[in-house]
Amino acid sequence: MPEQIVEPLIKRLAVLDEKGNETVTPAPSLTDEELKRMYELLVLARTFDQRALTLQREGRLGTYPSILGQEASQLGSALASEKGDWLFPSYRESGVYIALGFPLHMLLQYWAGDERGMRVPEGMNVLPVCIPVGTQIPHAVGAAMAAKYRKDRAAAIVYFGDGGSSRGDFHEGMNMAGVFKLPVVFLCQNNQWAISVPRDRQTASKTIAQKAVAYGFEGIQVDGNDFLAVYKATRDAMAKAKEGGGPTLIECVTYRMSDHTTADDASRYRPKEETEKWKARDPLLRMRLYLEKKGLWTEAYQKDAEAHATAMVDEAQKNAESVAAPDPKDMFTYTYAGLTQRQAREIKDF
Amino acid sequence: MPEQIVEPLIKRLAVLDEKGNETVTPAPSLTDEELKRMYELLVLARTFDQRALTLQREGRLGTYPSILGQEASQLGSALASEKGDWLFPSYRESGVYIALGFPLHMLLQYWAGDERGMRVPEGMNVLPVCIPVGTQIPHAVGAAMAAKYRKDRAAAIVYFGDGGSSRGDFHEGMNMAGVFKLPVVFLCQNNQWAISVPRDRQTASKTIAQKAVAYGFEGIQVDGNDFLAVYKATRDAMAKAKEGGGPTLIECVTYRMSDHTTADDASRYRPKEETEKWKARDPLLRMRLYLEKKGLWTEAYQKDAEAHATAMVDEAQKNAESVAAPDPKDMFTYTYAGLTQRQAREIKDF
Amino acid sequence: MATMNAVQALNLALSEEMERDKDVVVLGEDVGKNGGVFRVTEGLYDRFGPERVMDMPLAETGIVGAAIGMAFYGLKPVVEMQFMGFIYAAVEHLFSHAARIRTRSRGRFTASLVVRTPYGAGVKALEHHSESAEALFCHMPGLKVVVPSSPLTAKGLLLSAIRDPDPVLFLEPTRLYRMLKEEVPEIDYTVPLGKARIVREGTDVTLIAWGSMLQRAMKAVEGFNTEVIDLLTLSPLDEETVLQSVKKTGRVVIVHEAPSMCGLGAELSALIAEFAMLHLKAPILRVTSYDVVLPLPKLEAYYLPSIEKIRKAIETVLQY
């Protein structure tokens, strides 16, 4: 008759149902203006993402990972950060950069294969795209340690997927965050797939959220297509982090509507019906229905928002495509702070 | 009002109390002969361990990690394995090798700096000492995959410490074991210290056992100084594994009574009182009291057991010390299956 | 005999060997239904089932670690590492365990396994998708490193690698996956490990290359009387073939895709400078990528050794 000693509970948070109605959880307090601004950013993110796919098909961008379906998870969380906070995206986070006001033309420039697109503007604490899955997690933990050491009122958010949760980096980072009670929010976008590997072959745990039990801090599951739920969960977790309450793991349950990247063909491994089912849960639609109910949305407003987004993306594309080609010497300039003797010899080739 | 969705429970198992009395959990069914044989192995393990420390002090062994205080965790688990099972020790597992009947003189030979001590006898499925903390964990998982693939009725046990639970290897291995429902038992000896780092700086989770929640299988905490509890928990977990019930994490709560290794000085970082407190929980003493209560133990029996153990260790020491020095050519012989062109040139130096 | 590209040749090797030897299993990320991101494992999942073609959780350390455990048990795992840029997480298991278990256990346990991975730049890929880090693995005794340069060598070398008793890192030049087609026999033939091949005979210069750079080297030597050696196995090195050629020609150009500093070109040069010095007529030249962090696609073409640079190096050594 063994004795029971630990009984952790994992919860799921939702604010809106699929029809945009408020559920039992009260919506976060946001003014009408704020709600509209956020919705417009969602529209911008989708517009940007669709344009990137088009440009890739036209051979004007390299491989690109679409965020279709994940806009609420990305913008809902990033918009809950404050100036001074630090964000650590993976590679599928156009929505995070857009939420922060990252120059759109630089995003396009980066995906066209030009490092200069990731020269993050001064004062914007977001890291460049991180490709090796999960490796950004300990970086965020280190930044949180630094913030704590400096006694800055700042927290870090780190983005990763269901696949990323399988990497040792996730474990080691989460564990350190628990031990040092660090101001960091672990934001997992569980979009059900890691390329062709479905969520249930990635881990046998019922949720990703419950993995926080292993580290002695709170894990919570959130409807990741519910912008307001993601916003609320992240805002609360960030506030807690800054009050010294330690880390939180947030699992956003969402769905990758597109292929993994433009180099992938999801029809090889993914049942079409599954994707169809998720269409009804579109995060933009849900937010729109909510705004409509609040009297903030009209057809005209939608057209305006779309037109504005298109204009911004047009402008970004124009700027990105008119940038001069990079100087081959840059390869040398940015490897170390200064040239090595060998590089000084090699650079003469240019 | 978030909804609750996961409620895992972690239990603690104990069979004997500190006075050797049976608790609520029934003792595993073992004959008197079996119980005595197991107790004698505990005595042997301790005798060996103490001799190794002496030899090290005399400069006849290299660095050696004592198992003092952990004998019940090591032998209780290893003795629950059956022929055909695979065992993956770390570096602090003399007790595991001894339980399996590994030649004692080879153990001494190894710790004296001679690889030949780890030429595991054919038919004995135990891996050599593994030094990089935690790295043996995925190996055990792989072996379990192989056993499953071959449809062998075999399971793997992998040993690691509280420190080892912090490594990414632990996470990745546990996660794979969960996904594939593999026949593997993860046996953590939580001896409260990783060199100078105490358990509560290693992880903020209340138990190591609860880390299994992250992987969707069972974790259980066991009194690691209670031989019968460890034996029972491991035997049950191994049986479950072989029935296709998947993996189990067993946390043996125990204590490293010695310095980390002979190269360490625990008085630099560890309060003496803590060690004193654990003395009363000596695993051999507890088993002895239990046997005494069952009428299986007498002073004379104890003397005999000790004398027999000493004779075996004397013999082992004699054998180890009379082995001829290794041939330098062995360096070349065992790097690859055959000599490379370069090695064929280099080996001419000898 | 069918005409096929390297992807097809590798796929053929895998399926033939899995048919022949039940101990051979394939594991990695997206190797199952998806058939691998480059389709090298296409069809294997359907043919051999999920028990032998295992889609693993996204965890390179654990994947290679588990493969090592399988090898201890007696299986012959063939791991697909999705790109060489992600192998770094598995370096500890390869160096500290795969390479050393034979020594550690005095031969009682071994790690007969293959880690296959696409490597090399020139396909306009994302960051970390273009590594050419072969030299790192050549430095670790106990590991073997093999690089085919064509469909024919790809199949024959992969079969040898799977059958080899030691752990083999098998590098597949991404750029060549679909570039060349060749007649590849659908029978059991092998290309032996540890043997370089002379792809072109010549008397004035010895050019040494492998994998991704071989095609470029072959174009560069046109019009010169240059001997071209395709190493095929990078470690252990076929020193005899290299030294014999150099003793004949007296001039050496080494071409590789990795940066020069501590690349495999350095080892070849040092080998020659120790054992064939007296036959040399000219400095030993290395034509490599620059010693910089691998650039993204916009600068990639400037980074890699060009045909022109190789030609210039040949011309330079010929001046002596």
Add this chain to the structure above:
Amino acid sequence: MATMNAVQALNLALSEEMERDKDVVVLGEDVGKNGGVFRVTEGLYDRFGPERVMDMPLAETGIVGAAIGMAFYGLKPVVEMQFMGFIYAAVEHLFSHAARIRTRSRGRFTASLVVRTPYGAGVKALEHHSESAEALFCHMPGLKVVVPSSPLTAKGLLLSAIRDPDPVLFLEPTRLYRMLKEEVPEIDYTVPLGKARIVREGTDVTLIAWGSMLQRAMKAVEGFNTEVIDLLTLSPLDEETVLQSVKKTGRVVIVHEAPSMCGLGAELSALIAEFAMLHLKAPILRVTSYDVVLPLPKLEAYYLPSIEKIRKAIETVLQY
């Protein structure tokens, strides 16, 4: 000025720099109360507190990963890796992030950090406690690799490493930790990175060594007119100093503790074979450990380059 060993000199460098610069923090396994297993961080915990001297969970990937995050934020982390044999788990973070973040962000973020680690054999240690894997890290553009050879250089180089804007791997020869004592000034002095030093002038042979092998090399050259170069920084290489010496002497012996295949000796040899070939009078010899898995203590003495082997190499090149 006090007489001290390398452990004390390193400890002094750390405490002085922590006093001067609040951004410097120390992290690793057992670096706190225990003062590090070799006592290099002794006393720092009491003096600077647990916020600046951090005992980390046992997780090398995460420790180095977190240090990189700290560096992004603006701190100057100094990581202690307990032994070089355990650095492999951190290779991905060092290669894919520390070395590349400057390139990736076009200079907006950098990873100014130091990873200190004891390295080298000869102390009769357990498996994995004797690695000399410097060449691996020299192959990765974006990283610097530094190796002191004495208490004086240890302090001066560590201060330079901490202040350097790029990530530095700082290798401390385990065998020298307490072997030599030297006068070490208790003032702020630095030994510059990227500069080799000529420890002994000579005209007949250039002997190149570093770290753990320097003392042995110095004993071996007794009686010869040999110039000895102590590299100090392995990457980026001070090519000028090496080439200048070789052009003078015309003969080269390189000594290192790692196996020969793709070791740093290969790079030095290749550099010379390309840029000083016409000055050479003899083959370039490398005296290294054997190309085998590092043995346990009973065979360790046979593995390492002996003084006698170094002398023999010098005699050999002198015959030309």
